[in-house]
Amino acid sequence: MIDAWNSFHIIRPAYLLLIPVSFGLAWIWHRSRDPLRGWKNQIDSDLLDALTHHDGPQSQHWWQRIPTVAWLLIGWTVGIVAIAGPTWRVEANPFAQDAQPLIILLKADETMESAALTTTPLERATLKIADLAKTRQGDPLGLIAYSGSAHTVLPPTEDTSVVADMASEISPAIMPVAGDALDQAITEAGRLINRNEGGATLLIIANQASVDPKQVAAAHQAIGSPPIQVLSLLPEESQETASLQAIAKSLGGTRVPLTVDDQDIQSIVQYAERRSSSGIAGQSDRWQESGYWFSPLLAAMVALSFRRERTSTEDVSQ
Template sequence: MSADFHFMRPWLLVSLVLPVAVLWLSSRSGDVRNQWKVIIAPHLLDRLVVDVTEGPSIRPSWVLAGILTVGILAAAGPAWERERPPFVEDTAPLIIAVDLSPTMDAIDVTPSRLERAKLKIHDVIASRNGARTGIIAYAGSAHLVLPLTEDASLIETYIDALATRIMPVSGKDTAKALKLAEDMLAQESATGTILFITDGVEQTAFEAFKQNTGSGIVVLGVGTAEGGPVKTPDKGFLSEGGNRVLAKLDVDGLQNLHRLTGADVATATADDTDIRWVSQRIRSNFAEKKATEGDRWRDMGWWLVVPVVVALALSFRRGWVVRTGVFLLALRLLSPGDAGAAEFTDMWLTPDQQGRLAFERGDFAGAASHFSDLMWRGVSFYRAGKFADAVDAFASVDTAESWYDQGNAFLHLSRFEEAVAAFGKALDKRKDWPDAQANLVIAERLLEAQKDKEQEEQQDPNEKPDSVQFDDKGKKGKEGQIDIAEQTSEMWMKNLQVSPADLMARKFSLEIQKRKP
């Protein structure tokens, strides 16, 4: 904090000469001898002036100088931390690395560790409100299941298909999964988080965790310390030497991982406590990274309003002003409805400050009604789900950010053509903006899909043929042969039924073959 402390408007500190001048003028005005020495002879002045040794402990000039000093410091804008962007939760990417080693089939948690892990992943996806998520599967090797995508239904389809049998290499190599996740996040402009869902991390992978500095790591352990037998879907219980394999959650290893590498570690719970913990870690990792990379500082000067108010209270005399003020304030606050409290708030906070307080409380609709800043009003409408109003607010500002935000709102409204135009405007004003480029591609694909759907709907499948003719001569039919070789590859692909699990198994196996020298 001390290294980052600075004033956002340091030139206002020049005004600190004002309280010094007040104290100097006050000292001169309090010197009676100095005031009358040019009028009364010195030998008479000594007889006429009465020195007052006792007086008030707090002089009005001191109070005024203190108020001016604190007010100037507040206006100069003291700051020591960066402000978090308004779309933090919407843009934080997440890579989920799922352990598919054989021990994940253990049944110490019902129905099994892997099935419990799938349920937890579904809950994580549901809590992210469409934020981009990627999936990695790993055992003795690591493979990409899905790149970062906002399509929750696609993610859930492939998550349901995960199974330990699809991995081409047995064992567990968490370091390879971490390397693959880091390579994926290295291509992103936003800082991301890697979530490992596993029943243990091997000691040999600790060094890889220590070397990670670019992204946050969260580990969610699945299983129990007592362990349970490993039951495979098709071969029954896994056994070695005639004895069933009893797999235990490596609690000590996870604790050592946290202690030695600083990775956030927790174990899966029966309720959603672990999901809320994971979601909080994802937001915190993103916010902490943004705090070091952002270009907007949080103005903390408004906190100095409190000592100014206290100092002003000392300027009252004999208490009657205080009593009258408290009485009038009580009447205002007790007036019917919220008008009294609203007027009292208007006395001390600007509309934008009131909007910011409502925004941080999660009252986005209320924040939009207060903000005079059009960008923040648009952000509030966007968070409240009022995307049309958000577009209207953003449209009044001609910046790259406003066009980008308009594009996001248009996507929610399924107005893809306007979204494409908005993202194009954003790129015109800010060249090579990765977020705008990525969203432009998404908008173009959605627009193309929308047009294709409209063309299909225009074609009536129930349209009657122009004419129907019967071949009476060929009533008996004609025997013929079909050469299978003449069938095209497209026909084969249409008749080929492959489950997502089989597709991933073949894909992973081919990747292993390509990696071999």
């Protein structure tokens, strides 16, 4: 309730300027409809009041005792507020894509199979990709493997389980060239983005970077600088992690440290969702019109404003 109140605003506030105009029109209408307007300048007000017939309030319902001009003012005010567009809720734009692809750039050189740790960086990467595939079920997920060259393993697909299965089969043994061609992987991701004719978020999963950050930044800029994150697979205090931090900084992205739980995966997914929701001309969300809720109130006011006309025969009988 508090969030709704804080989000409440008027979409077209200029229409509220019609409210004082409606008060002026109601006052003019009321004066023109007064049957005693001409007599008030000719007869003393007390005498005119004594000569004027008034319906007894007992013969009327409460809504019939409300002056017509009051009904007009209330109805016009409610209608103007409805047209102005009160809102407090956001709805998804039907023309916006539900979810943009997340393309994984997985490093697969010899250093990713280092046995210095309990689990190799490549095994850690495979497990995290499997978790990511489960979390993003139904949302496009793509995979690129790189070492000294870069190759598309799978273009973005909604069958994320296939991406996890393919990632588990990647190893340095199947890579044709040794090295660290992260810039080529980013260029390859750009081709996938152009093929899908839409935006995407990139995720680099690596243990270290041995490539010039300026070279990587140039490749990233050449494909339109899509949002990018780096998932580092080694301990925070290592020099290898520092090299990935330098890459993330040069790309204007963020580095996500590896965690034993799914905090890192949630951070990646939330980042991709935020970028997706703001990626289509910055208008993937819009405020939902709520003025139509005033329609039943206006209908009820119109119904209650009807009055049965009194005939001269009824007046004489009374």
